[in-house]
Amino acid sequence: MPGADGSLNVQVSPAITGRSIIRDGALVRDEWTWIDDDAPLPVLTRARDVLVSSARWRRDRAALLTRGGRVGVRLQTDELAASIADDVGHLALIEIHVHKFVDGRFYTTARLLRMRHGFTGELRATGDVLPDQLFFMRRCGFDSFELRQDKRVETALRALESFSVVYQGAEDQAPLYRRRALG
Amino acid sequence: MYRYDAHDQQLVNERVAQFRDQVRRRLSGEISENEFKPLRLQNGLYMQLHAYMLRVAIPYGLLSTAQLRALALIARRYDRGYAHWSTRQNVQYNWPKLEDVPDILAELAAVEMHAIQTSGNCIRNTTADHLAGVARDELEDPRPYCEIIRQWSTFHPEFAFLPRKFKIAVTGSSSDRAAVRVHDIGLRIVEDPDGPGARGFEILVGGGLGRTPRIARRVRDFLPRRHLLSYLEAILRVYNQYGRRDNKYKARIKILVDALGVDEFRRQVEEEWEHIRDSALELTDEELARVSGFFASPAYEALESSDAMIQGWALGSDRAFGRWVAANTRLHKQPGYSVVMISCKARGKAPGDITADQMDGVAEIADAHGFGQVVVTHEQNLVLPDIKSSELHAVWRKLEALELAEPNVGRATDIIACPGLDYCNLANARSIPVAQEISESIDDYDYLHDLGELTLNISGCINACGHHHVGNIGILGIDKQGEEFYQLMLGGDAGEDAALGKIVGPAFQRDAIAGAVRTVLDLYLARRESADERFVDYYRRVGAKPFKELLYARS
Amino acid sequence: MTQQMVTGAATADGRPIYMKRDHTWTDRLADGHVTLDQDELARMLQSARGDEFVVCDPYVIEVLVDRARPQPASLREKIRASGGPTIAIAS
């Protein structure tokens, strides 16, 4: 896709590329490598930053933490914030797999990870991620998005800017009534 | 009433642009109908039997005359010259074209209106007592809180895809005209039991109609008003995580409250609330004052009380005017003023429908005799909130000319009916023709007057948009092997003594239901203790038995 | 006897439309293609689902064919085919 290369200085081996993600208003190549639950953990030179399921994380936590690279965990829609709350300090990425975009539990998961559990790493949405929900997702604390394959990046980037005014507080802004008061 | 500032206006303008873009993408094939559906629904655009239907939000039912005229213009320019008041104080257009909808939204935005979240699994239009601000029994005007809730819920990023739709109602009066006990959340403004003068809310959760009707359960006796939004957010957060998503008939919050039990539900909400109660969600005094300021009483003239005069008219020799005064006016908190109820239930007409000319006519009356405001009721009627009692006769004459003076508000022919199988995609049976037949069968105004206060509600399917469970008489259309049948329920009540009606017996065929209703009414009139015993009181006293015996005597 | 056809709501304005033999659409139920052949119906429905520019949510309805004129079997489809509500529109 146009503009996908060169936005990151991370060296990506061709064998493990494939994902492009939207971050900070642009399409960039993903630097994370997904490791299947039954695959061995790769050596650091092959994949520095690895993404695993929550089950794998619980099983191989010690090995993941000592191998040197960064660790990310992928949650499914039905894995709510409480399920990973105690571990967020160890994680540089939490990815939430959106099962169906109309199942909106993940919005609360994202907010709680940010405001309740203090997660400061990258929060990413993958799966059934469509342009028209990106604005809401970002407000709930997501900062990167893997768009569903058949969707247009230009539409997504435009949709992220749908509104310049928001009423209620979320992870990005205080409620308008607190900002109105300031003039 | 609330007026938009630059922020509010910007938001609805951006919404118009966003929806225009979404429609363009739908028509260019970039998004499928399945992806478009939730987007159009969040903008009130349904697919009905014959056409699209657009539902426009009327926050807590309040309209300026400029807005009412804009609704009339839309009905003429983009629809077929009429519109329909819904049971959530909104307005519906039955014939818009998809490509016109962005333009309709632009017309709405120009008068500070929108269609945001009038459908879909999100927080819907917050409803209120239609006598808010003018009722004699009002402790405090609920509309500032409704507006605060409106702003908080509009595009709330966390709650746009809830398990199911979510409805909130607020009342500030002792008589409940907002049916707060049959909402997902019902809020009652109450005095602080501990501190003199401080106000807050009693919080009721998990009421609702539909397949599993429930009266709401009390989750909190008193919540200080500054915590309104944090508490709502806590309830919604618990619901968004734990409400069922595997079965849409079990997805409303009432089912979650049932499953957890109200005590455990309350514990979870309170636990969540503890985390956020002292956050930025706490309402500021400035915001409460800012929003309340929009709802200050208009500049009433200092007048003598008109109660005796109204009483005189109601019983007077001009029977046509007297009947109208008795049924269609309400006592106003301000001496010398009255509340006028406009019936949109003319005999033989579709309940809640109104033509563009009638809308313009009502706007003219509200400007000439009131303060330029009109309220839509959840009973699908209109209210002129501030009419000088000395001008009631003139207002009545004008309403008569508009065919909007049917003297039946709160009476048996003031029927709430959903669109039913004449329009609705989900219907099992028609509602409107049944309503028409019943209202035509009660052709004697003395008889109607004699029946007194009575609610009669009709739904065309179990979704209960016509609120049949809480009608004193409720009718539910069902489908039996392709034929329309109607279940008859008695004893429902939407008010402070909220109750769900009970089915009296086997359903009636299409041609027998109006007669069955007449049988019920005749029996009540013949056997009630006195004219003071309302239908619902009589039913509570005697139960279903006498009705059953008479209705099913021959079978 | 009972036969079947494919209908749906027009994308442009939501009016009921009916599929013809050549998989194009007509506003008139009488001009829609009636069949008993389940394979043909499946093909029609699949073709309709791929035609979102024109039609939303296509589905199969039952029709009764009387002297070569199809009539919808259900009240719902009768009301749809009649072009509007069964009651007078406010005016």
Ligand code: SF4
């Ligand atoms: S109650 Fe049923 S028939 Fe009536 S409007 Fe609601 S969904 Fe349609």
